[in-house]
Amino acid sequence: MKSKAYLLVFDGLADWEPAHAFCEIRRSGKFEILTAGFSRDSVISMAGLRITPDVRVDEVHAADMAFFMLPGGDMWEKESQPSIHALLRQLHEDEVLIGAICAATLEVARAGLTKGLYHTSNTKSYLKAMVPGYQDEDYYVDQRAVTDRNIITASGLGSVEFAREVMRELKLYGDADAAIWFEMYKHGVMPPGML
Numbered sequence: 001m002k003s004k005a006y007l008l009v010f011d012g013l014a015d016w017e018p019a020h021a022f023c024e025i026r027r028s029g030k031f032e033i034l035t036a037g038f039s040r041d042s043v044i045s046m047a048g049l050r051i052t053p054d055v056r057v058d059e060v061h062a063a064d065m066a067f068f069m070l071p072g073g074d075m076w077e078k079e080s081q082p083s084i085h086a087l088l089r090q091l092h093e094d095e096v097l098i099g100a101i102c103a104a105t106l107e108v109a110r111a112g113l114t115k116g117l118y119h120t121s122n123t124k125s126y127l128k129a130m131v132p133g134y135q136d137e138d139y140y141v142d143q144r145a146v147t148d149r150n151i152i153t154a155s156g157l158g159s160v161e162f163a164r165e166v167m168r169e170l171k172l173y174g175d176a177d178a179a180i181w182f183e184m185y186k187h188g189v190m191p192p193g194m195l
Contacts, residue, residue, distance in 0.1 A: 003066035005031040005170075008084075009053055010038060014072040015045035017101045017156070020163035020185060021069065028172040031067070036060050038083070046073065057083055062094035067170060072102025072156055077130060085111040095150055097169050102156030106130050114139060118148040122155050160186045 005025050007018050025031050037043060037053030044050055060068070068091055070084070088111040091098055100108045105121035108114060114127075114136040121127045124140045144158025147165045154162035164182050167173055173181065183189040 001064070002030065002032045004064055005033050005067040006036045006060060006065060006069065007033070008037070008057070008068070008070050009035045009043050009045075009051045010073060010075055011043045012073045012075055013043070013045050013051075014102060014156070015047050015049055017071045017159045017162070018069055020159055021099070021166040024163060024167055024172055024181070025067070025170065028170075030172065031170070036068075038081075057087060060087065062091050062096050065091070065096050067097045067099065067166070069099040069166075070101070070104035070107060072104050074103070076103035076106045080110050081107060088113060092150065097150050097152070097166075099152040099154075099162065099166060101154040101159065101162050103130075105153045108151065108153060109134055109136070113151060117151060118146050119151065119153040120144070120146040120155060120158075121153060122157075 007022060022033060026033055034054040035051060036055050036057050038057055040053050040056060042050050042052045084107055088098060088108065092113055102122060108119065109127055109131045116139060118139050118141050120141050120143055124137055127134050145152060145154040145161035145165045147169060152162060152165045152169065160182065164178060167178050180191050
């Protein structure tokens with residue numbers, strides 16, 4: 001049985017942010033891809049895409065999981081999700097790779113997982129304004145994507161960099177192939193002989 005890669009889905013999720021990462025996860029053939037929701041009811045993404053979760057968040061278990069991703073969305077700026085805090089802490093304890101991009105980085109900070117861990121977000125001032133009590137600025141890195149101890153955080157402008165981190169951490173491809181992929185999708189540079 002393949003390990004599972006989960007995408008959290010909810011109304012208003014920023015559907016373009018996980019696209020590169022999950023396309024490459026699927027293309028690798030190494031993982032089963034599932035969506036997890038707060039219920040099994042369909043949700044509507046920012047682009048208006050209807051997604052029906054495969055499982056509820058409370059049905060997610062670290063034992064068979066390789067990756068859990070929280071995409072951005074306005075929900076994170078409006079309210080905290082305590083059920084996600086507990087899940088993130090458990091996944092981190094069990095050394096499951098966690099990814100959060102854009103506003104979802106707020107929930108990683110709210111769950112207390114930025115303490116002593118290098119991380120990024122949309123900006124340091126954004127984290128400080130949105131997460132009362134955030135005091136981990138010494139570990140904030142001003143880059144589009146950062147990985148530290150099985151947690152990938154990324155700016156909303158860093159979906160390609162985020163995907164590169166996911167590919168590296170999940171060992172989807174070798175370094176040379178990952179570098180070619182990054183040059184193609186970040187800079188529009190096709191490798192020689194590929195037209």
